[in-house]
Amino acid sequence: MTRIAVILSTSLFLLAGTAAHAQTQSEKDECLLASRNCIDQVDDIYRRMHRLDKEIRKGTRVYSPQELKKLQIKLTETQEELKTLERPGK
Template sequence: MKKIALAVMAAVMMSATVPALAAEMTKEEKDQCLLASKNCATEVDSIQKKIKKLNAEIKKGKKVYSADEIKKLQQKLDEANKMLDDLLKAGGS
């Protein structure tokens, strides 16, 4: 378990050093990236930054997203929070 957590942490740290491409994402690409982790090549975020973005999108509510999309965003948020908790537990052991 520790080895997996360390490998994930190393991958996250390495991905943060990769320069993002200069191209801007369209609204559709951004939505797909947030909802389904698709077309995220130009977005390299830390887990904490991803959590912050997901919270901001969820707060927009039904004015911007359907109930199904909000549910998907919440699932992504739960996954990111669990990953962060697992990394923090592994780092403290």
């Protein structure tokens, strides 16, 4: 009886871990990260900056350090683009 209980509890533990990992992977915004899954998604520059910042705040619980760096670079580029657009005389 205890053997069955141990097997069932181990199985439940493994399934819960797998579900948590799958959920973490689905929280990534692949469109922002790698320009994938962007069907019918057009953002203005302010919305893009907000979305990038929101994804960066998720941190390492969702993204790898390399992915976070990539998102930070995209945010910086978007901010520079906004500064260029707001410059008078251009």
